[in-house]
Amino acid sequence: MTSRPDRYAVIGHPVAHSLSPRIHTLFAQQTGEALEYTAIDVPPERLVHDVRDFFADGGRGLNVTVPHKQAAMSLADELSARARRAGAINTLAMDAASGRLEGDTTDGVGLVIDLTGNLGVPIGQRRVLLVGAGGAARGVIEPLLACAPGELVIANRTVERAAQLAREWSADGPVRAASLDLPDEQAPFDLIIQATAAGLAGEMPLLPVRSVGSATVCYDMTYGREESPFLRWARRAGATRCHMGLGMLVEQAAESFRLWRGVRPHTAPVLAALRASGQR
Numbered sequence: 001m002t003s004r005p006d007r008y009a010v011i012g013h014p015v016a017h018s019l020s021p022r023i024h025t026l027f028a029q030q031t032g033e034a035l036e037y038t039a040i041d042v043p044p045e046r047l048v049h050d051v052r053d054f055f056a057d058g059g060r061g062l063n064v065t066v067p068h069k070q071a072a073m074s075l076a077d078e079l080s081a082r083a084r085r086a087g088a089i090n091t092l093a094m095d096a097a098s099g100r101l102e103g104d105t106t107d108g109v110g111l112v113i114d115l116t117g118n119l120g121v122p123i124g125q126r127r128v129l130l131v132g133a134g135g136a137a138r139g140v141i142e143p144l145l146a147c148a149p150g151e152l153v154i155a156n157r158t159v160e161r162a163a164q165l166a167r168e169w170s171a172d173g174p175v176r177a178a179s180l181d182l183p184d185e186q187a188p189f190d191l192i193i194q195a196t197a198a199g200l201a202g203e204m205p206l207l208p209v210r211s212v213g214s215a216t217v218c219y220d221m222t223y224g225r226e227e228s229p230f231l232r233w234a235r236r237a238g239a240t241r242c243h244m245g246l247g248m249l250v251e252q253a254a255e256s257f258r259l260w261r262g263v264r265p266h267t268a269p270v271l272a273a274l275r276a277s278g279q280r
């Protein structure tokens with residue numbers, strides 16, 4: 001009798017566009033791990049039911065994406081310290097021995113590994129601008145501050161949300177809030193990370209051109225087939241080092257895979273395969 005491979009999936013709504021099944025299938029082939037990974041569309045009203053069902057039926061792990069990253073926290077029996085602080089999870093893992101469901105987030109570490117490892121962008125002592133103060137921004141503040149930037153400015157359309165985040169992380173490093181017009185910043189930043197949802201509507205947060213110089217690394221946490229409105233603007237403003245978030249996606253996936261299987265896949269060949277099919 002052949003046993004069924006361990007089952008994993010990404011849940012989101014919508015989720016059909018997700019690259020996670022392709023990424024994890026490539027990871028499984030590369031590492032020889034016997035697993036299957038699918039995408040499951042879960043509308044918010046079915047979240048509790050469908051997650052419980054998945055694990056009751058023997059599922060081993062889930063990735064959690066928009067719009068469930070915050071709501072799914074309450075389904076975990078245990079949360080990692082970083083997930084608790086981020087206020088979101090992107091990974092659920094069933095511990096077979098204890099039967100307990102563990103929630104974690106690998107988004108922030110995925111971003112930092114892509115920046116510092118894949119792209120060779122230093123963060124230590126650099127001036128970093130994080131644009132956005134929603135769930136996506138929250139999830140990356142702790143790992144960014146752990147890299148000891150010279151300063152981290154969080155700019156948001158609604159300034160009070162940025163101020164709230166700056167207060168929450170004030171003990172972790174030099175972090176402060178600003179409005180999108182950045183009235184106190186005269187020199188270009190070393191690194192700008194776009195973490196708003198504006199691109200989904202074909203828009204971008206309205207930043208001043210002086211925030212960007214030719215040496216500024218501009219990074220958009222979203223991915224797709226086209227460069228985002230923010231990166232198109234950054235190029236026009238003079239930036240030459242512009243990156244979409246495909247590497248962050250693959251690195252957070254590798255960290256989830258490691259949590260589930262105890263082995264970290266090589267990400268470079270997977271990133272290359274995705275780029276070869278037009279993703280960025």
Ligand code: ATR
Binds near residue numbers: 201203204
């Ligand atoms: P996510 O989980 O994707 O971060 P969210 O928590 O709803 O989603 O946060 C969305 C973020 O995108 C916020 O920072 C939001 O700014 P506000 O806090 O002022 O709402 C930002 N955002 C969305 N559309 C935007 C736009 N057109 N211009 C600038 N910022 C935008």
